[in-house]
Amino acid sequence: MLKYGTFIGCLFFLFVLFANAQNGYFLKAGEDSETIHFKFINNLIIVPIEVNGVELSFILDTGVNKPILFNTSGREDLQLFNNRKIELKGLGDGTPVEAIQSSGNTFRLKNLINTNQELYLLTDSNINFSPRLGIPVHGIIGYDLLKNFIVEVKYNRKRLKFHEPESYKYKNCNRCETYRLDIIGNKPFMNANVAFGERDSKPVYLLVDSGSTDAIWLFEDESRGIEVPERHFDDYMGRGLNGDVYGKRSKLKSFTIGNFEMEDAKVAFPDSVSVRHITFKGGRNGSLGSEILKRFNLIIDYPYERITLSKNGNFKEPFHYNMSGIELEQNGLRVVTESTATAIGTVFKENSEDPSGGITFSSSRLLSIALKPALEIAEIRKDSPAMEVGLQKGDIVVSVNGKEAHNYNIQEVKEMLNQKPGKTLRLVVDRNGTQLKFSFKLRQVL
Known part of the structure; x- marks a missing residue:
C-alpha cells in the first residue's frame, strides 16, 4: 500500500521533473533521445550548438552553471537579446571580468532545443581558449544542457546520447558501478579516495569537472591531511576565467572511486591566489577532471542525482606529465x-635495350x-x-x-x-x- 507521505513525495518529484522540462532544454515532439557526436581535443568534449541560428562550438563543462561565450570573432551575424553588464568571478590570479548578461536566446543541438537560454558574453577578447586547442571554440556550457536529461557519455566513441528520464531504462551491466551525484549550486559532486602513501587513504569530496583537462585538483587542507607531497614541482596549470592559474603538481599513490582504482594518478594543487574566488560548497576538497573521466563511459543522471561508470579502453593509460616542458x-x-613536383611533358626516345620504347617523364618543381x-x-x-x-x-x-x-x-x-x-x-x-x-x-x- 502506498503511504500518504510517499504519495505526496512522488507527486512533488513529478512536479519538479515537469517544471524542469518546461524550464530549459527539451526534445522535439515525438523524440525521446538524441545522439550528438563530439570532438575530443586536449581532454575536452567540444559540441556544435546553434545560438540564435548561428553555429558555434562549445566545451561541455559540468563545472559551469550558465553558458559563457568568450570568442565571437568572425561571427558578426550573431545577435543576442536582452543585454546588461555584470561582473563574473572564477579561477585565476586576476580581478573579476566584465561580461554581458543576455536572456531569451535560442540554443539548438539537433533535436535538443532551449528557446529561453540565458548566457554571459565576456567582453575581454584575451580570454580565448581557441589558440591552445587549435580550433575555433566559442564558449562553455554545462548545467543548463544536462539538468533535464539522463546523458550517456561514450568517450571511446566520441558520442553523447541525451534521454528523457521517464522513458530511460538502465541496462543490466556487471561492469558498471553507480554512485550518488550531489547537485549543489547547479554543479555535480561525488565522493572518492586519495592515497599519498601506502596506508593513508583519505576520503575527498570532488566537483565533477569535465571542463578541466587535468586528472585531479586538490585544495590544501592541513587539518584533513591534504598536503602537497614532498616530491612535486611548480607549474603553470592553465587559464581560468580571471587569469592564469599556477600551482604545484605531484602524483598520488592511488586514486579510488568505489572499486575503481588508478595508481600514480596525477594531482595538482592550485595556489591560494588562483582559487580565492571559489566558493567551497558542500565541503569541497577539489575537482575530478577529464583525464580521469575519459577512462570511463558514463551515465550522468542529474534528475535522479546519480552517476554510473564503466571502464573503457583508456582506463589503463599511464599518467604522464609534459616531458618537454x-x-x-x-x-x-x-x-x-x-x-611540389609537377609533370610538364612526356618525351619519347628510341632505346634498343628497352622494349617499352624508353618513355621518359620530364618534371619540374613549382x-x-x-x-x-x-x-x-x-x-x-x-x-x-x-x-x-x-x-x-x-x-x-x-x-x-x-x-x-x-x-x-x-x-x-x-x-x-x-x-x-x-x-x-x-x-x-x-x-x-x-x-x-x-x-x-x-x-x-x-
Missing part, C-alpha cells in the same frame, strides 16, 4: 614556402607561398629540458625531428613533443625572424 598555442599565421598557423611556445616550465637548452616563450616551432610543424595540427605537434622518456627531440624555431636549432632528451618529471 613546452606548452603550445596557435598564434597568428606564418608565411611558408612549399614546393614553388608556392602559403599562410599557415604559427605554433608558438606559450609557456615553458622552469628547469624543464626545453628551458635548459635555451628555448624561450614566444619562439615559433618550425619543425620537430625534421617534420614541418605546419603540416600537423596542434595536438599532433604536442604528441611529438611528449612521445616517450629518453627520446631525443630536434627542434627548429623562429625567434624574431632568425631560425635556431635545439636538441634535447625528453625526461619524466616525477
Whole structure:
C-alpha cells in the first residue's frame, strides 16, 4: 500500500521533473533521445550548438552553471537579446571580468532545443581558449544542457546520447558501478579516495569537472591531511576565467572511486591566489577532471542525482606529465614556402635495350607561398629540458625531428613533443625572424 507521505513525495518529484522540462532544454515532439557526436581535443568534449541560428562550438563543462561565450570573432551575424553588464568571478590570479548578461536566446543541438537560454558574453577578447586547442571554440556550457536529461557519455566513441528520464531504462551491466551525484549550486559532486602513501587513504569530496583537462585538483587542507607531497614541482596549470592559474603538481599513490582504482594518478594543487574566488560548497576538497573521466563511459543522471561508470579502453593509460616542458598555442599565421613536383611533358626516345620504347617523364618543381598557423611556445616550465637548452616563450616551432610543424595540427605537434622518456627531440624555431636549432632528451618529471 502506498503511504500518504510517499504519495505526496512522488507527486512533488513529478512536479519538479515537469517544471524542469518546461524550464530549459527539451526534445522535439515525438523524440525521446538524441545522439550528438563530439570532438575530443586536449581532454575536452567540444559540441556544435546553434545560438540564435548561428553555429558555434562549445566545451561541455559540468563545472559551469550558465553558458559563457568568450570568442565571437568572425561571427558578426550573431545577435543576442536582452543585454546588461555584470561582473563574473572564477579561477585565476586576476580581478573579476566584465561580461554581458543576455536572456531569451535560442540554443539548438539537433533535436535538443532551449528557446529561453540565458548566457554571459565576456567582453575581454584575451580570454580565448581557441589558440591552445587549435580550433575555433566559442564558449562553455554545462548545467543548463544536462539538468533535464539522463546523458550517456561514450568517450571511446566520441558520442553523447541525451534521454528523457521517464522513458530511460538502465541496462543490466556487471561492469558498471553507480554512485550518488550531489547537485549543489547547479554543479555535480561525488565522493572518492586519495592515497599519498601506502596506508593513508583519505576520503575527498570532488566537483565533477569535465571542463578541466587535468586528472585531479586538490585544495590544501592541513587539518584533513591534504598536503602537497614532498616530491612535486611548480607549474603553470592553465587559464581560468580571471587569469592564469599556477600551482604545484605531484602524483598520488592511488586514486579510488568505489572499486575503481588508478595508481600514480596525477594531482595538482592550485595556489591560494588562483582559487580565492571559489566558493567551497558542500565541503569541497577539489575537482575530478577529464583525464580521469575519459577512462570511463558514463551515465550522468542529474534528475535522479546519480552517476554510473564503466571502464573503457583508456582506463589503463599511464599518467604522464609534459616531458618537454613546452606548452603550445596557435598564434597568428606564418608565411611558408612549399614546393611540389609537377609533370610538364612526356618525351619519347628510341632505346634498343628497352622494349617499352624508353618513355621518359620530364618534371619540374613549382614553388608556392602559403599562410599557415604559427605554433608558438606559450609557456615553458622552469628547469624543464626545453628551458635548459635555451628555448624561450614566444619562439615559433618550425619543425620537430625534421617534420614541418605546419603540416600537423596542434595536438599532433604536442604528441611529438611528449612521445616517450629518453627520446631525443630536434627542434627548429623562429625567434624574431632568425631560425635556431635545439636538441634535447625528453625526461619524466616525477
